[in-house]
Amino acid sequence: MLRLRSCIGARLLSSTSAAAGISPLHRLLSAAARAPAVSPNPSFAVEQYLVETCGLTRAQALKASVKLSHLESPSKPDTVLAFLAGLGVSRAAVAKDPQLLCASVERTLPPNVVKLTSLGMSPSEVARLVSLGCTRFRTRSVVSSVQYYLSIFGSFENLLRIVERNFYLLSSNVERVVKPNVAFLQECGLGACDITNLCLSQARLLTTNTERLGSMAACAQGLGIPRGSGMFKHALRAIGFHSEENIAAKVDNS
Structure with missing residues (x-):
């Protein structure tokens, strides 16, 4: 986990230092770095985590837990939530897209934020996009999609x-x-x-x-x-x- 955080730090800092006007991204790094390291826990209950930590209803958590059953501890989702909090996204976004908790806070989320801001989006606009339940945000194709829609809209x-x-x-x-x-x-x-x-x-x-x-x-x-x-x-x-x-x-x- 410590190695993961150091990789996140290196990537975000190197990207943001080369791009003007996106200094709020440094807050994402510090927020994600504060996520506690948790060892795999065989008793970890995804459904309970979604209810108690993410604010989903029991019905929502039961439906979402099917796609998140591979999670063995709160380590990865905690890191994702910390990253989202640093971006200014509330945990309510998880209810719209629970699989966001499985997104990579090394290979996907920080690079997507950096690339979207390089297109001219402010961190608050990126946060708004995520809050709308955009499932593409957890994939790297979101950048090319946004570029295309900008040419139309x-x-x-x-x-x-x-x-x-x-x-x-x-x-x-x-x-x-x-x-x-x-x-x-x-x-x-x-x-x-x-x-x-x-x-x-x-x-x-x-x-x-x-x-x-x-x-x-x-x-x-x-x-x-x-x-x-x-x-x-x-x-x-x-x-x-x-x-x-x-x-x-x-x-x-x-």
Whole structure:
């Protein structure tokens, strides 16, 4: 454990010394370093730990403990909680993503924070991202996902607002799900600003399957609003994820 902490220290300090404006990361190091070293305990009860230490309900802890049954002591989760506390993330985040307790506080979490802040995110914005229940934060792919969404949404604030409405966004497969949907919307004449505004009102737009998106477009065309027209984006917003029957009924009653 001591060796692990020294590795964390070396990596974080070397990264933060080369990047301006992310000095709060030093607090992450000191917080994680204070996590007590605990030897494997055969009587360690994950479910009890989740309730007493992380504040989960019994039902939540019972469900989560199935995926955390390999934990043999509170050593690793204690270190993760200390790291999150240093970042400014409350333990409530564990209820949204219990597997966060298994993330590496050597290879994954500190490098992710450093890379996200190098993109321009402040530590408080990173903390907000984690607090939203972003499961991607415990994987190294979160950085490339954030980079891609910034190219579409234009700002961290827009990204975070959309993730608040659809926390599956950063967990979705960008290559197989999101990019085809973005390409389809662009083919319909929508620009990045249009897509951002649509996602703010229809947060599932980019994470639905492309066939469903095509049905929404066809529905708009069926109402006499062609792709590429100025009204098309408004039609998609109005149609949303209503069934075709509900849309027809609204049209008939209008």
